[in-house]
Amino acid sequence: MPAQMTTVRDATLALLRRLGMTRVFGNPGSTELPMFRDFPADFDYVLGLQEATVVAMADGYAQATRTAALVNLHSSAGVGHALGNIFTAFKNQAPLVVTAGQQARSILPFEPFLHAERATEFPRPFVKWACEPARAADVPRAIARAHQIAMTPPFGPTFVSVPVDDWDQPGEAIEPRTITTANPGDPAALDELAQALAGAERPALILGAGAARDGAWDAAIRFAEAHSARVYAAPFACRNAFPEDHRCFAGFLRASRQDIVAQLGRHDLALVVGGPLNLYHTEAPGPHVPEGLALWLVDDNPAVLSWAPCGRGILANSRSALETLAARATPGVRPAPAPRDPVAAPDGDRMIDRLAMHRIAALRPRESVIVEEAPSSRAAMYDLLPMLRADGFYTTASGGLGYALPASVGIALARPGERVIALIGDGSAMYSIQALFTASRLNLPLSVLVIVNHRYEALESFGRHFGLTKVEGTDLSGLDFCALAAGHGMAARRADTPEALDAALAWSFATPTPTLVEIVVD
Structure with a gap:
């Protein structure tokens, strides 16, 4: 191939640059590596240690920037790991362009190791559009179309499977198109x-x-x-x-x-x-x-x-x-509604989730962002931790766990200079604990607050709803989140009294690097 010839990789990187998608969220596999040959200095690769973590980081970043984020996954096994948070991205209506590796076209007839059979069907129905281009030269055009569809309301993830040998094939430049999509209504x-x-x-x-x-x-x-x-x-x-x-x-x-x-x-x-x-x-x-x-x-x-x-x-x-x-309103036609009754702060000094929410509300920086996945403490959050600023709260729309901790990393990347607070239950945290590694590596101003009640309390509550006297598989005793944080390179403190909680929150919110506070509640 002549040295001056444009490759599929060249054309794709130029397209991504014009689309402003120079940050790649990924966990690399063998069939993706040629995409990153001579990776440009103006691109940024954000490494996640598991594919579901990668997708949630990109989801948070996309929602916080209101632009499509690029995700790079391995073929079937990697996409399979990621599906839970692809489902969440679909429910969140987060605009993602997900690319996944595929084995070389020449050996696909022989069902090679680590290939993706029926690659475009695998992530459905939780992507808006999926494609494995018929020709290597069509890869940039497929990614351009995936971007357009992801960014057309209702936003959502799209998927492109790329054979490993396509990246070095001849390609041609693709100019991104502008499509007006906001519908003012009939x-x-x-x-x-x-x-x-x-x-x-x-x-x-x-x-x-x-x-x-x-x-x-x-x-x-x-x-x-x-x-x-x-x-x-x-x-x-x-x-x-x-x-x-x-x-x-x-x-x-x-x-x-x-x-x-x-x-x-x-x-x-x-x-x-x-x-x-x-x-x-x-x-x-x-x-x-x-x-x-x-x-x-x-x-x-x-x-x-x-x-x-x-x-x-x-x-x-x-x-x-x-x-x-x-x-179109006529002001003054109706009396202003009476404000709702204020919720009383918790009495006493018992370490319960309501006390934790009250103290977080009192001590958090004014311009902070809450990213939550603590289902059993949500009622306490609604009562005592009000959201007061636009784009100040994110959680999962799907109900699937393992979203908020990595999403908080993506949101912190998208909102430099702002304090991001990941408010996570102990059960939820363990679904994507690998996100602590990425937060530490990127040195983000992230406060990870883990509400530790030593069980899947949301399931215990549902057990009572269904009349169960005992719910199996909900005991989480023995987890040590300070040790887990240290193992991922993050400073941590444990709080099991109100005094320790206030001190740990003040320390975490004032620290410019990522920290974790293990909040032990009754």
Whole structure:
């Protein structure tokens, strides 16, 4: 091959550079190595020690930057390891371009070692699009298309399988295209909704993660104040979209039919923006919404609108729709909603999760970001650790564990200079404990707070729901998170009294390098 000839690798790296995707999240395998021959100095390879960890780091980075992130995985085994967090990225609507190695084309007929059989089918249905290009020369074009699809609402992961011998084949430059994707919504439908709001006496606004993805924080505040609407967080919302100390904020909807009906019973109209309302965790009979409630839904994901059991749906960008509806309001028509009753701080000095949340709220830096995966302590977090800034909270939309700890690494990479706090249960932490290595290597300002209750408490709670007297496989006693942190190169402290907790939190939040605090609760 002439020295001046452009290779597939050259064309792909040039494309990635033009797309701004010069940070690669990966765990290398043999079939990926030729992609990184003469790796450019302006690219950055972020190493994760397991593929699920890699995908979650990229997911956090993509959400925090609102741009697609590039993930590089090994063929079948590596993609298999990553599938849990590919599923989470799909539910998070995180824009990822996932590339995976494949064995050389010339030996694929012989089922070679470490090849991927039916490579494009393996990650489905949790990728928006998957491709193994028919020709080596088509690899850059496939990656360009994967980027476009990942960044078209609803955002999500895409997948390209690349045979190992493609990278050194002749290629040609690909110019990225610009596609306008934000949907302002049907004007006639929004006009009808505006009229319905004008006639409502007690409107509610319910915000899902899509409102945060669309940057609708200010628009939601304007809407709530203009319409004197109570504002709720949608069930299991994985992002924060409204200041939780605002007088219009009414709290968090729970993921059950009876609770949703009870919580919305005071309202005659509810507008759900950016996420599902009827997201259930356990089955139950009864209506989906209170009798007489007019329900409207705005989302950029047609799938969410299609499976909603009731309500009028409008396909639209959350911010655009809320701005339009806020501008159509007549201020002063309704009295401002009374603020919800404050939650009392925990009494006494028992080391319980409510005390931990209260102290984290008191001591955290004002501009910090919370990345949470402590399911059994979520109620305490809702009550005592309010989210007060836009893009200040992230968690998993899928319910799968092993997301938040590595995602906090990706978010810290995306938000240089800001304190990121990973709030993790002890059971959750062990799903992706390898993320401590990457945080240490990158020297990120990350505080890892592990709530240690020595068991899978969320499962214990579900056991009580199902009437079990004993739940098998939930005992986690014996884990030593300070030792685990030290083994990954991270400083750590243990806190098992309120005094030790305050001292450890102050130390962690003031330390510019990554730290871990093991918070032992009753």
